[in-house]
Amino acid sequence: MNKFTRERFKTGEEYSRALFFLSPFIFLFSVSLFQVLNLTLFQGNKYQTIAESNRIYQKPINPVRGFIYDRKGTLLVENIVQRDLYVTPAYIEDYPTTLLQLSNLLNVPYELLEENFARSKKKINKFDSFPLVKALNEEQIAKAKVNLDLIPGIEVKATLKRYALHKETLAHILGYVGDISSDEIKRDKLLVELQNTQIGKTGIEKEYDLILRGKPGIQTQERDVKGKLVRVLDTQGAEDGQDIFLTIDQKLQDHLFKLFENRRGALVALEPKTGLVRALISSPSFNPNILNSIVDVDEVESLFSNKESPIFNRAISGQYPPASTLKPFVGLAAIENKVISWDKKIKDDGKFYVEGDPRPYRGWKENGHGRVDMRKAIAESSDVYFYTIAFDLTLSGIRPMLDSFGFGRKTGLTDFEANGLLPDKKWKLGYKGDFWFKGDTINLGIGQGYILATPIQLAMAYSGLANRGVIYQPQLIQPEDEASYKPKKLAEIKLSDTNSWEKMERALIDVISARNGTAHKVFDTNSAVIAGKTGTAQIKSILPGKEYDAIRENPALRDHALFVGYGPVKDPKLVVAVIIENGESGSEVAAPIVKSAINFYTRVSNAE
Amino acid sequence: MRNKPLSFSIDIKLNKRRNLLNFDYSIISTVLLLGFFGLAMIYSASGSYALVLKQASYFFLGIFLMVTAAMSNFRKMEPIYLNAVWIGFLFLILVLVLPNSGTANRWINLGFIGFQPSELMRFLLPISAAAYLTRNPQINLSDWIIVLFVTFLAFILVFLQPDFGTSAIVLLSGIMPIILSGLPWRFIIYSFLGGIGTLPFLWLSLMDYQKERIYTFISPEADALGSGWNIAQSKIAIGSGQFLGKGYMEGSQSQLDFIPESHTDFIFAVIVEEFGFLGALGLFILYAYLIHRLLYVARRSNSKFAKLVSATLSIILAAYITLNISMVVGIFPVVGMPLPFISQGGTALVVNMITIGIILSLRRST
Structure with missing residues (x-):
């Protein structure tokens, strides 16, 4: 008899025990079903969103940045192709080996690669690529391309880089571009979609960035888990940036820039009748391409740490004592306030005393200029004459006239200007903690003391003289049709006697044309007639018992040389302000540049 | 009343012919349904005809062995x-x-x-x-x-x-x-307690990757891009399937390879992503019905051997189903277990089908 049949009726509690031991699984099974319900129905929308973001990759399409031209259509800034070596960390299995391979292949120090790799890797998603070696040369491109397949995770990508054709010449006007920083994104959320492009950091590049940059497009891609493109779902093309035409005259700019060689200083040249800026120089300058595409970090660092501050735009942000170039405005204030008449003469024996102060205010010429009227005082730059009228005018007599010519205020040319400084009693009390003394007014009379002006402010003020009181908004963007361009008036100064304009102009012409003029050295019969004023700005006040000769031993303490002028006087085409830091003599170093600018502009630039 | 002496001998003779093909067809059809569904899902998950063909040949070998064992x-x-x-x-x-x-x-x-x-x-x-x-x-x-x-x-x-x-x-x-x-x-309880006592030693003998799986289960978010990735992606796939699913071959998580092991251990995630909660519910019902029918054999059999074998094999099958699904939905640590009749993998499929065949043969003892 079969054993199985024997025990057929002897079965016990197998089935109930089976159910008992099945129960934990039944329990897990039920919990699983509930979990599926929870994930699909209760949290379905959330997971749907995550699944979509897993799948969809929004690839930005970068717009092409607009070019920059000068007023005549000369190309100033363009985009050039640069080939960079990109790496994608996700595809690199063993990065020291890869970096070593690349180091040998491209002849780049391993430490440099490692540093770049470590720095960039932290910032990005591991499936995104970043540039490891920038601006490959021809040999490196060839070697990299041949070995692309052998080293996983690397590729050579061509990107457009900003390129300033005239390098140092226009650096401060144009500015430079750079990668978007996280701070900038915080301030402007729009920048998020511009990742991987460069935006303007200074100058025109920054100020007109919105116009130049264009609008990025977006390609909606479906990508697999490895980040590989599966298909393109949608493409929205980029809108390229617009070109910009500047008021700058490249030829004039180039011509003047050469005159600044090895000198620290600034120049602003603009058309008094329109406010269009034709040249703007700050020296020393820098090559913006070093910053447009940062290849060598050390080079950039030395640029920023340079003691001569090549990046600083002296023409709009440099603040200097205007010195004697302020005299025409003080003079006009005195005439308007009837403190003095055009013909009244004042004896200048080189010293000016204030009652109760035994210390004299000295003029620049030891024994003075003798008896001087306004015309002679301007031409010879008599300090004592202006001490006298400033003393009589008092601060409240001088300030309104200086204010109406725009001193102490931004001209509105760009966002990066300095204010300059037109001091008053309140300012002195607040910043210096002291009262305003008569001596402060006397110093203000010759443009020294607390007053500070930027070169652009000086040029603007002189354009007011050239225009008989009208000052136009300065600007850097070329109007489409210059002939019909109607500039905005920034100020219109009315004098009680309109003849005063001519009289002051005659005095300013004398500065060069008259034998006794401070800038007569630059006079020549071939030149256009120029009205202007020299200035020598002291940066260190001369203490009693210490002569200037002792001070000038230190070149950094030497006086700044200034000249501001316009011409040709009959039909002023250009007003030019020049400052040469520590240049000492306005007539010797600054005036020739102004003369050259006006002659060049009238002869060469406008001849075309 | 089978055990009436008079009808006994006649019964055997009649059964001999009929019994050969007297299977529980509900079990067989459930298994076939799961198997064919599995082939379709393997194709969706892997996109490879070769893999489906290989699995299909195991499946037909399985059918043959199942029927043979059943007879x-x-x-x-x-x-x-x-x-x-x-x-x-x-x-x-x-x-x-x-x-x-x-x-x-x-x-x-x-x-x-x-x-x-x-x-x-x-x-x-x-x-x-x-x-x-x-x-x-x-x-x-x-x-x-x-x-x-x-x-x-x-x-x-x-x-x-x-x-x-x-x-x-x-x-x-x-x-x-x-x-x-x-x-x-009392022996069962003692050995259960004893078993708990050996757990620390068991833990020590685990491989690093096995320990990591348990850590991952305890806190999957701690390492979302490392070992927690699998479970996180699996849950995303399941959740994004919502009620009706994204459609066959339309699941982005599985089609774009976000689900790991999508044609083997994690195939359940593919199913829910593409067929939604409704699909999952259908699968749960099929599995529950299958286990229920298999246990019925254990209940109705009057052979102790048949009861032991069918109950044990049913429990093992239920364990596979449950542990795999609860792992994929993220309520149990990741253990490498295939989903019976569906996951790609020849040995498991053939063994599971022979198991069904043997249980079917035991059924005829009732």
Whole structure:
């Protein structure tokens, strides 16, 4: 008899025990079903969103940045192709080996690669690529391309880089571009979609960035888990940036820039009748391409740490004592306030005393200029004459006239200007903690003391003289049709006697044309007639018992040389302000540049 | 009333012909449905015809072996069943001795075909154990001890491969017949407590990757891009399927390879992503119905051997289903276990189908 049949009726509690031991699984099974319900129905929308973001990759399409031209259509800034070596960390299995391979292949120090790799890797998603070696040369491109397949995770990508054709010449006007920083994104959320492009950091590049940059497009891609493109779902093309035409005259700019060689200083040249800026120089300058595409970090660092501050735009942000170039405005204030008449003469024996102060205010010429009227005082730059009228005018007599010519205020040319400084009693009390003394007014009379002006402010003020009181908004963007361009008036100064304009102009012409003029050295019969004023700005006040000769031993303490002028006087085409830091003599170093600018502009630039 | 003496002899004669094809067709059709559905899902998950073709050939081999086993008379198979476990041991030792690539020795390659001996063991062991325990009308304590010893031997061999998931299943498949055959409850409780006592030692003997899986289960968010990635992506796939799913071959998580092991262990995530909650519910019902029908055999059988074998194999099958799904939905640690009849993998499919066949053959003892 079969054993199985024997025990057929002897079965016990197998089935109930089976159910008992099945129960934990039944329990897990039920919990699983509930979990599926929870994930699909209760949290379905959330997971749907995550699944979509897993799948969809929004690839930005970068717009092409607009070019920059000068007023005549000369190309100033363009985009050039640069080939960079990109790496994608996700595809690199063993990065020291890869970096070593690349180091040998491209002849780049391993430490440099490692540093770049470590720095960039932290910032990005591991499936995104970043540039490891920038601006490959021809040999490196060839070697990299041949070995692309052998080293996983690397590729050579061509990107457009900003390129300033005239390098140092226009650096401060144009500015430079750079990668978007996280701070900038915080301030402007729009920048998020511009990742991987460069935006303007200074100058025109920054100020007109919105116009130049264009609008990025977006390609909606479906990508697999490895980040590989599966298909393109949608493409929205980029809108390229617009070109910009500047008021700058490249030829004039180039011509003047050469005159600044090895000198620290600034120049602003603009058309008094329109406010269009034709040249703007700050020296020393820098090559913006070093910053447009940062290849060598050390080079950039030395640029920023340079003691001569090549990046600083002296023409709009440099603040200097205007010195004697302020005299025409003080003079006009005195005439308007009837403190003095055009013909009244004042004896200048080189010293000016204030009652109760035994210390004299000295003029620049030891024994003075003798008896001087306004015309002679301007031409010879008599300090004592202006001490006298400033003393009589008092601060409240001088300030309104200086204010109406725009001193102490931004001209509105760009966002990066300095204010300059037109001091008053309140300012002195607040910043210096002291009262305003008569001596402060006397110093203000010759443009020294607390007053500070930027070169652009000086040029603007002189354009007011050239225009008989009208000052136009300065600007850097070329109007489409210059002939019909109607500039905005920034100020219109009315004098009680309109003849005063001519009289002051005659005095300013004398500065060069008259034998006794401070800038007569630059006079020549071939030149256009120029009205202007020299200035020598002291940066260190001369203490009693210490002569200037002792001070000038230190070149950094030497006086700044200034000249501001316009011409040709009959039909002023250009007003030019020049400052040469520590240049000492306005007539010797600054005036020739102004003369050259006006002659060049009238002869060469406008001849075309 | 079958045991009426008068009708007894007639009954046997009539049954002999009819019984050969007297299967529980609801079980067979459920298994076939799951198998075909599995082939379709493997295609969706892998996109590879070759893989589907390979799996399909295992599936048809499985159908053949299932029907063959179902038609067999288990009463005549007794000596085979009693000694079948030695074949399992032979392969388990072979797999450890033979050189193998990779970190785990799980596969035996017979040139034309490869299979996992541990999968074989988990159904040979309970059958042999049941046969051994029921060879005499009375079960002695020594019988249970011997079965227990053999079970531990098998467990250790699989654990050494190392394969934590399957070794636990092998352990369960050997212990289940002992417990079901009437081991007194106090022994069960003692050994359960004893088992808990050995847990710390078990933990120490785990491989690093096995420990990591348990850490991952405890806090999957801690390492979302590392080992928690699998579970996170699996949950995203399931959740994003929502009520009706994204449609066959339309699941982005599976089609773009975000789901790991999508055609093997994690195929359930693909199913829910593409067929939604409704699809998952359908699958749950199918599995529940299958287990219910298989247990019915254990309930209705009047053979102790049949009861032990069918109950144990049903429980093992239920364990596979449950552990796989609860792992994929993220309520259980990741253990490498396929989803029965659906996951790609030849040995598991064939073994599961033979299991069904054997249970079907036992049914005819009722």
